Amino acid sequence: MRAGGLSNGGNRANFTASAKSVFRTLYASGPATRPQIGAALGLSRPTLSSSMAELDRVGYVEKIGEVQGAVGRKASMYRLGTGAGHIIAVDAGSTHVRLRVSTIDRRLLHSRIYRLPSNQRHLSSEISQAVAEEVDAVRAITEPGWGPLRAVGIALPSRVVDKDGDTVSTRQDYIFAHFTPRPGIPLILENNVNCAAFAEHSHGVAKGRADFVYIQIGLKIGMGIVLRNQLVRGRNGGAGEVSHLSFPWGPGLRPENAALETYVGSEAFLERVRQAWPPEAGAPPIDPAQLLALAEAGHPVAVEHVRHHAEDIGAIVSSAVSIVDPGFVVLGGGIGNNPLILPYVRDVVDRLSYPTQIETSVLGPDATVLGIELLTAEHACALLIEDLEV
């Protein structure tokens, strides 16, 4: 009853432990020679020989060249092969849908960006529509050299929960309004801020940090938490939902639900700025970017507002540091990225909490799609070599 064709695809290859670790090494660290892998994993040459043969038999590795050391025979260079297949990663953002098709070891095969006709405040059927179209467009140009599709991942601008969580209040199911997952292909959903945090962990300023917190400050405010190199998601996908921090809060002050979101969100912030803008200071800024530009130019009123906002961000970071004490914080997002706010945030955290290194994100708008690519690739890799049955 077996299909006579390719040896990969539906079958769950039963690799030896060494073959699995070799595959994972190539997945994680990219192309390498046998001696390099053997040294890294502490495996003997004969073991590497048989592991490579195992993986080559199903097309999971391929030779891409040779490297010559100072002396001695050339070593062959290997990477993951066509048989390992490819993944599709999508950032379903509120303004753009970004899509990357990559191999499991994250070599870019194809990339698309689609500008949504209108900004979407929340995950919506418009976004779903765009995602469906972009993914379909990939299907049309899929090349045989990409190998089988192993997984699809989508970064969502919403809380993401699995089955047992509170899935109603999340808007995550809107993604399925027009987009239909391909049967048999695992679909990974993840919150977009978590994705950006994870990208920062692999390619960005948080590289090598087992524990850190990423805070994204833009239209909305969100936080991604990585502890022991793993994302903290929370029971309801609500980990890092800092907009629900108790606020306002003090003697005689009663916190309100999600009050921080409306206070620190860029729209409310800008509205406060415009209200308080003195007529003699010129025309009030029309958007946060303009306010930041004025502040960068040294406009004293703008600077003062930016400082105040940065201190509020510092208070948020301090609260997070008080809870998880990560030792490292990355500021990202349209506002968080701005170098003006960094010193103020540092001052506040320094004053209120524990020694914490704070840096600005180095990844651009691709952070989110890079993060979901990583998470999707990890899932695909585990599927290929771990013994987890679907």
Place this chain on the structure above:
Amino acid sequence: MRAGGLSNGGNRANFTASAKSVFRTLYASGPATRPQIGAALGLSRPTLSSSMAELDRVGYVEKIGEVQGAVGRKASMYRLGTGAGHIIAVDAGSTHVRLRVSTIDRRLLHSRIYRLPSNQRHLSSEISQAVAEEVDAVRAITEPGWGPLRAVGIALPSRVVDKDGDTVSTRQDYIFAHFTPRPGIPLILENNVNCAAFAEHSHGVAKGRADFVYIQIGLKIGMGIVLRNQLVRGRNGGAGEVSHLSFPWGPGLRPENAALETYVGSEAFLERVRQAWPPEAGAPPIDPAQLLALAEAGHPVAVEHVRHHAEDIGAIVSSAVSIVDPGFVVLGGGIGNNPLILPYVRDVVDRLSYPTQIETSVLGPDATVLGIELLTAEHACALLIEDLEV
């Protein structure tokens, strides 16, 4: 150059993987028969036979009896043996020093409680003195049947950091004022609230919860966070230091360093209560216990104050839930334990944050020493079977 005597002690036995997992099963789940262990681990009877022989050879297991099923031959019951040794766990508290001597599988061998002559606000040399005396007292009565001492653990009322953290501001080194660790015996230090949380995870209401938050409300306020069944400690041992949450905080309100500690601590709380106590309401309470007693009796002024305090606790819990969204929260400590505050905390968290089950601690004042016992036993277990060299 080997000492001719016992086979255990300094040597690092090189067990098979199956023997290690058998040992860990007995460590984690207590006495069991071979068929039970085999079924639990998916090991065959011959493998169990040889694993047991391996462990028995160094005295790590011992037979303690036989059990008879419905039909068939009796099965032998095993547990960790004398050769596995024992541990000493100490709760260096501010009012008492509690000490437990136990086997690695947490069978109590000896227990002591010492009431400090005066309450200690912080970790002090007085506490260190008491710990040193209590641990020395154990040495005097140590029985041969306990086997070798494998590890000593101490729960401290301070932040605990390892080498690379900020060890200066911690008072953790006060523990060494009079207490000197035994050379060659690993010493485990852990924050006392983390210990209580961990105990709640193993023996308490949080049993089986991979993720939860424990909040202890008493003279001071502290939080222990467990994610993926592991304590979150933080870079500076500051995880769960909720007294550093941004407070007071609101439009026009500038958070102050550790302001929450002084606001929500029981002394400041009681002082506020006494200040606001109306003369016609009788004598104001002299301590929090009395205030709680009055509230339990229905005294309206007391009830109102307790409600207000409980709402502040709810705000703290909400902030923690906003950051890590554990789905489960345990209230402990002298005040947190009181059933009066539970409904108010639930209401606040329900209003401000995500669906979270909140319960009251079920463990008494032994929680902390039980927690450090667990952590120390885990360390000892890992030392015996994992290949980690000291």
Place this chain on the structure above:
DNA sequence: CTAATTAGTTACGTACCTTAACAAACAAAT
């Protein structure tokens, strides 16, 4: 006392890794 059932041991096979020895491929020295 016999049959059925469960616990534990012995014999033996297999999977997966190792070391040892060898062959192949290369740079540098002769």
Place this chain on the structure above:
DNA sequence: ATTTGTTTGTTAAGGTACGTAACTAATTAG
């Protein structure tokens, strides 16, 4: 061009840690 030394890769042989199959041992039910 040949030799020498080094590195890569393969082949052969061996060891360890498991498994299965078949046995013995101990117990209950009839």
